Amino acid sequence: MKTTEYDISHPYVATVKSSERITPPDAEEVRHIVLNIPDATFSYVEGQSIGVLAPAPKDFGNENHFRLYSIANAREGENDDLAEIAIAVRRCFYIDEISGERYPGVASNFLCDRGPGDEIRIAGPYGRQFQAPRDNTCNILMIGVGTGIAPFRAFMKHIYGEKKEWKGQVRLFYGARTGMELLYMNDRKNDLANYYDQETFKAFEALSSRPHLDSEPDIEAAIQENSKEVWSLIQDPKTYIYVAGLSSLEKKLDAVISGMAGSEEAWQQKKQELIQSHRWSTLLYD
Numbered sequence: 001m002k003t004t005e006y007d008i009s010h011p012y013v014a015t016v017k018s019s020e021r022i023t024p025p026d027a028e029e030v031r032h033i034v035l036n037i038p039d040a041t042f043s044y045v046e047g048q049s050i051g052v053l054a055p056a057p058k059d060f061g062n063e064n065h066f067r068l069y070s071i072a073n074a075r076e077g078e079n080d081d082l083a084e085i086a087i088a089v090r091r092c093f094y095i096d097e098i099s100g101e102r103y104p105g106v107a108s109n110f111l112c113d114r115g116p117g118d119e120i121r122i123a124g125p126y127g128r129q130f131q132a133p134r135d136n137t138c139n140i141l142m143i144g145v146g147t148g149i150a151p152f153r154a155f156m157k158h159i160y161g162e163k164k165e166w167k168g169q170v171r172l173f174y175g176a177r178t179g180m181e182l183l184y185m186n187d188r189k190n191d192l193a194n195y196y197d198q199e200t201f202k203a204f205e206a207l208s209s210r211p212h213l214d215s216e217p218d219i220e221a222a223i224q225e226n227s228k229e230v231w232s233l234i235q236d237p238k239t240y241i242y243v244a245g246l247s248s249l250e251k252k253l254d255a256v257i258s259g260m261a262g263s264e265e266a267w268q269q270k271k272q273e274l275i276q277s278h279r280w281s282t283l284l285y286d
């Protein structure tokens with residue numbers, strides 16, 4: 001990622017309010033981190049990300065190691081506090097192919113190692129293209145895996161927030177290796193459950209068919225099982241589709257939706273139409 005693509009000339013100092021592990025000890029570590037940003041000029045909408053300016057390793061030549069993290073709460077702030085935002089951070093490690101050594105990802109480990117009271121420099125917010133529609137009669141189809149659920153938690157909190165009513169159909173397909181790794185929907189933290197009784201909302205969970213082999217969640221199967229509903233939503237001009245999480249997700253979706261469209265060409269044509277009318281938005285990363 002080139003830092004020069006992002007304006008970091010107005011950084012903010014955020015203080016960690018809390019950091020809570022939301023996956024079990026035998027799974028990949030993901031933490032729900034709440035940051036306090038007292039500066040009122042920091043404002044954002046759901047779907048945007050913050051840039052974290054972690055200290056760069058000494059021999060890298062840069063002062064900052066800059067990485068993006070999706071804001072997981074609505075614009076009203078986490079815990080209804082305008083000064084607070086939440087992010088969901090997966091602690092990353094990489095294996096060096098030549099030496100076989102395991103290296104910690106710089107920003108994710110920096111964030112996961114911070115505790116209450118620690119200060120972090122952030123910049124942004126960035127990415128206004130991933131935004132829920134304003135018209136509450138629109139349908140929203142969200143497809144996410146892993147920490148890709150973070151912007152959808154923000155969408156849900158916003159559209160079903162206090163005294164708000166969403167009339168369009170809202171569908172969430174979300175995946176994880178196991179049920180306990182379904183972020184914001186497991187025994188450790190389950191605030192997405194608050195929306196399950198909304199009349200217009202339905203969630204579909206996609207788990208890995210072979211979790212012990214570290215295989216990825218079977219999001220294609222979940223979509224295939226509901227292909228009639230998914231395809232009719234895609235055809236509806238009032239539907240907005242959002243895809244978030246690991247970049248491998250988009251290829252999988254292309255394969256399964258091509259089947260619904262009749263051919264890969266037919267789907268690619270439809271997808272271009274959707275992109276042009278801002279009805280297909282992605283937030284993908286490796």
Ligand SMILES: Cc1cc2nc3c(=O)[nH]c(=O)nc-3n(C[C@H](O)[C@H](O)[C@H](O)COP(=O)(O)OP(=O)(O)OC[C@H]3O[C@@H](n4cnc5c(N)ncnc54)[C@H](O)[C@@H]3O)c2cc1C
Binds near residue numbers: 096
């Ligand atoms: C728009 C956007 C939103 C995002 N939102 C979230 C989010 O909500 N939550 C979240 O957890 N993540 C999110 N990410 C991903 C996040 O920005 C980081 O990419 C991720 O946390 C890894 O960063 P890092 O600094 O820990 O790892 P880094 O130190 O940057 O390592 C990352 C990359 O460097 C390579 N690498 C590093 N060290 C080695 C090594 N020793 N040998 C070989 N290769 C190496 C790896 O190939 C890897 O691709 C988002 C990304 C984008 C673009």
